[in-house]
Amino acid sequence: MCLFSTNLFAQRAIIAPATLGPNALPIPEIKTGKLAKDFNLKIAYENHTSKGDDTQNAFIELSIPVVSNKVALVLSVVPAEYYTLDSETLEIRNITNGTASGNAGGDIYVGTHIQILKDKNSLPDILLSIDLKTASGTNTESARYTDAPGYIFDLSLGKDITTNTSVLESIRPFAMAGFYVYQTNRTDFRQNDAILYGAGVDLNFKKFSFTTSYGGYKGYIDDGDKPKVLRSTLRTRFNSIINYEIRLGRGFGSNFYDAVRLGLNINLNFINTLF
Incomplete structure (x- = not known):
């Protein structure tokens, strides 16, 4: 019966960021063209707020250097989230078998990040990233996750510009472009092939x-x-x-959420000395 209920939800739900929880199809990190060189564990608390959805969750990310300064394995997950929805949001998302408040476990992401080019005088650093979204998320009947895999391919560019001041050491502009592919559970559009983009400093x-x-x-489905x-x-x-880190996010377009992240970055390089 649980499986039957979930399948019915998948058939009638709109699988899109505008009609799901904030961690279902999140916008990936805008990468800077540089591979993370450290064996690092990130542990964070996140709060996402919108007009009808208030979500708090933990976030864990583990970055493992595989080939020094060349290849890294990046694993991330929202191990637990807690949400509260209002009645209007329940109706918009067509949630009939789910609940207005509760908890869920998130999808596991597995990524391979490859440094294609680095430290060239006249060229930017270039990073290729390939990430797989698993279908491990739970509570799909409450529109928290998609219960379907996804793929993210992106190429990012960045360049450090050294300054001659004692306060600011360097400025790094960066940009990223790629594709975000996820299944929709629709009969007319089996998957959405979205163009991924971003830039920053x-x-x-x-x-x-x-x-x-x-x-x-x-995406192209609109x-x-x-x-x-x-x-x-x-x-x-x-x-x-x-x-330590603190991140503030402001959503636009189909992203109705504003977000706050409070996190710890734990350097695990000392583990390498044990082997």
Whole structure:
């Protein structure tokens, strides 16, 4: 009966960012063209708010260098989220078998990031990223996740510009383009092939960095599949195992959510010395 209920929801629900929870089809991180060099664990709390959906969740991301400065494996997941919906949102999303409040577990993302080009005088750094979204998310009957896989392919470019000031060490403009492909469970459009885009700038100071980026993706079905986001992130750059970050996000287009992230970045490079 549970499987039958979930299948009915999949058939009548609109699988698009405008009609799902904030973690179902999120806008990927706008990458800077540079591979993360550290063995790093990110643990964060996130709060997403919209007119009819209030969601809090944990977020975990593990970045594992496979080939130093060349290839990294990136795993991420929302292990638990808690949500509250109003009656209007329940009706818009056609949620009849789900609940107005509850919890869910998110999809696992598995990514391979490859540094194609780096540290060339006249050329930007180039990073290729291939990410797989699994179908591990739960509570699809409440429109929290899609219960279907997805794929993200993107190429990002960036270049450090060294400054001659004692306060600001460098400025890094960057841009990204690619594709975001996800299944829709529709009979007329089996999947949505969205164009992924983004750009921003990274300001690196001695003890912290400040990053602002704008991006999103644009699907071809036009069913609420054009989310956009403006993100600003402040990170510390202490010479220590633990660093901190705060990120603010403002949604546009099909993204109705504003978001806050409070996170810890834990350097795990010391594990390499144990082997």
